[in-house]
Amino acid sequence: MPVSLIVVILFIFALGAVIGSFLNVVILRAFSGESIVLPPSKCPKCRNKLKWWHNIPILSFLLLGGKCWFCKEKISFQYPIVEFITGIIFVAIFFKYGTRVDAIFAAAIASMLIVISVTDIKERVVFDVHTYILAGLGIVYGIYLTVLQILNAHNSLFGFSITPEWLLNNPLTSSVLGLLAAALIMEIVARAGYLLAGTRAFGEGDTFIAAGLGAVFGLIDVLIILALSVGIQLLFTLPVFMKKLIIKKEYSVLISLIAFFAYAGIFYFAQYSIENFIILVIAAAVLCILGIFVCWKVIQGLKNPDEFTYLPFGPALALAGLIMLLV
Numbered sequence: 001m002p003v004s005l006i007v008v009i010l011f012i013f014a015l016g017a018v019i020g021s022f023l024n025v026v027i028l029r030a031f032s033g034e035s036i037v038l039p040p041s042k043c044p045k046c047r048n049k050l051k052w053w054h055n056i057p058i059l060s061f062l063l064l065g066g067k068c069w070f071c072k073e074k075i076s077f078q079y080p081i082v083e084f085i086t087g088i089i090f091v092a093i094f095f096k097y098g099t100r101v102d103a104i105f106a107a108a109i110a111s112m113l114i115v116i117s118v119t120d121i122k123e124r125v126v127f128d129v130h131t132y133i134l135a136g137l138g139i140v141y142g143i144y145l146t147v148l149q150i151l152n153a154h155n156s157l158f159g160f161s162i163t164p165e166w167l168l169n170n171p172l173t174s175s176v177l178g179l180l181a182a183a184l185i186m187e188i189v190a191r192a193g194y195l196l197a198g199t200r201a202f203g204e205g206d207t208f209i210a211a212g213l214g215a216v217f218g219l220i221d222v223l224i225i226l227a228l229s230v231g232i233q234l235l236f237t238l239p240v241f242m243k244k245l246i247i248k249k250e251y252s253v254l255i256s257l258i259a260f261f262a263y264a265g266i267f268y269f270a271q272y273s274i275e276n277f278i279i280l281v282i283a284a285a286v287l288c289i290l291g292i293f294v295c296w297k298v299i300q301g302l303k304n305p306d307e308f309t310y311l312p313f314g315p316a317l318a319l320a321g322l323i324m325l326l327v
Contacts, residue, residue: 021079021083030130031125045073057087082114090107093325105144109216135212138216139172165277175216180211182210182214220280225324
């Protein structure tokens with residue numbers, strides 16, 4: 001690997017770690033209600049203002065031995081973990097998008113997904129403002145891509161013309177439809193929980209996260225993200241969940257899950273070879289219906305939620321979004 005590339009990678013990682021340090025401020029002050037600009041950083045225990053060398057991403061945590069310089073209170077591992085993960089993600093974004101404008105959008109989107117994940121893991125809270133920013137980024141990115149598409153078409157030999165097909169398939173339309181579709185799907189599934197288990201299947205915050213992801217990735221890809229997020233969530237709850245299904249002999253749920261993931265996998269790889277838009281929409285609708293059916297079967301099996309270790313669904317949605325963003 002060339003030395004120049006190593007230097008660039010280290011610089012981008014350091015930049016990501018610095019952004020990660022700022023994200024920690026955004027996360028913690030979302031709970032306290034303080035401005036993310038003022039007052040300056042301080043120890044949450046003794047309230048002493050931190051020196052500049054207390055705020056060096058990752059290094060300060062190591063140099064201080066994970067303790068406050070003033071009161072010796074332990075510093076949460078959240079700080080270096082968020083900084084390190086953000087640095088790694090920024091490097092991955094560089095390799096995926098290079099120095100294109102898309103990289104700036106990708107970095108901003110990834111940052112918001114990190115913030116949303118940590119607040120949900122930390123206190124099981126999703127702040128509306130963070131999901132609004134995510135959705136806003138998606139719409140702005142859709143506008144950017146649409147304008148770019150129009151400009152490129154104008155510069156081509158064939159020029160540009162507005163057709164019904166273009167109106168349905170341009171990035172901005174896909175972004176808006178993705179937002180609406182994701183919100184609608186999540187709310188249908190969530191409210192089905194009232195009928196089957198007397199409570200929402202997902203929190204309202206999860207609907208906002210899904211809507212934001214729909215705005216970012218568009219109508220088709222957000223369906224893959226929703227399916228992938230269910231799979232990610234199940235990876236963490238699978239041992240307990242499978243044990244309950246086997247003990248209660250709920251084989252229909254097992255079969256439904258297998259069918260859903262098999263179809264989702266086929267749809268993911270087949271979508272790029274399907275040229276007919278109507279067929280693509282029908283295939284996506286089938287995926288949606290199958291996903292709703294699976295969720296319904298799962299909710300039926302969750303009528304006694306105390307038997308499960310609760311895990312927030314927001315981080316699974318965010319991780320699925322990051323995978324789509326980077327892979």
